[in-house]
Amino acid sequence: MTDFTLDCFLESGNAYKAALMLELCGADWAPRRIAFFSGQTRSDEYKALNIMGEAPVLTHHKVDGDVVLSQSGAILDYLSREFDRFGPANDGERREILRWILWDNHKLTSYTATARFMSLFQNKGEDPITKFFAARAANAWKVLDTHLQSRDFVATGHPTIADLSLCGYLFWPDQIGMDTAKHPHIAAWLDRIAALPGFKRPEELMPSGKDPATATA
């Protein structure tokens, strides 16, 4: 058995945040496929694992008992301590990292992921609700692009879990409708993340959450 199991599926950028971190840290880990599109996260069995009914869930298999953890930001924080990678060098950096991870969850990923889900997987691209989320996502991208104008990474001078959280959905510009030419500082920052040793794209790390019969739909 591997040291870590990640309940995840390819289409989830939140799962990608954790999968990418595991990979960049050189962890001994394996994905465990969530059949998201046939409703697995809404099942009683899954809710017993994670009452929030969300992906991803990390299990760290330890001799003195498993650590089971949900919420990508909490998983990133846990792994950064376990591997001593992509974490803060001091208290000020710790505060900045936490602040940007919270903002990502509240504003950037939250709106970006919902707009993408509704347009890409529910074919509701023209729905006013989708457009509302897309507009809020675009506001968040603008804040991030402005912030990155004068720095290489989001929270500190070096790459941290704040970067790995914020980038979760942004390597899919076509799927989220982001014109990278209009967000040059985000584009350059994504290039810096993609240049990290061990970087892989979502497709290289996780199985699809679509059932085989509908995977080509």
Add this chain to the structure above:
Amino acid sequence: MTDFTLDCFLESGNAYKAALMLELCGADWAPRRIAFFSGQTRSDEYKALNIMGEAPVLTHHKVDGDVVLSQSGAILDYLSREFDRFGPANDGERREILRWILWDNHKLTSYTATARFMSLFQNKGEDPITKFFAARAANAWKVLDTHLQSRDFVATGHPTIADLSLCGYLFWPDQIGMDTAKHPHIAAWLDRIAALPGFKRPEELMPSGKDPATATA
């Protein structure tokens, strides 16, 4: 000058989270009013203070330089360390607290606050977008109510900053449209928070963000 200044306004539940924490810790603090409804958080001056353009912002006035911090979850974390109150007793508790604060930002406060803002302050209660947010908020309340069925506080056996984060908008059941009779475990938990020594309601802690001329509107 007080030790802490909180840029805030009464109508913000996110600001209330920080104000309540300051008060429960017995901090020497003062609110600084944000004229939210006339657009202060969108001004260049405010964005120089907080590029995210959000309330609240905490300033800790220290002899060796001010600490300035935004994001209610990061502020709560900072204050819990400064005062050694409402924090974790061990690593497992620390993970649970972070997990629930992230979920609050992503799912509970995020949807609850937006639905409330659109219905209460923009008179868009019947708008499909408002209803979409309200339905997602109601889903989050259901998760929280189920979770609280078997415990007194959200993340640990004692009250923590996770409770203070999640309760930010929930002391306004009428404003958010929550039927407390249908969420008995949330109601009992709110009573436990309100019984904490030093507890005050938002109205007792912060000035309105409405301009005097329109405050009665």
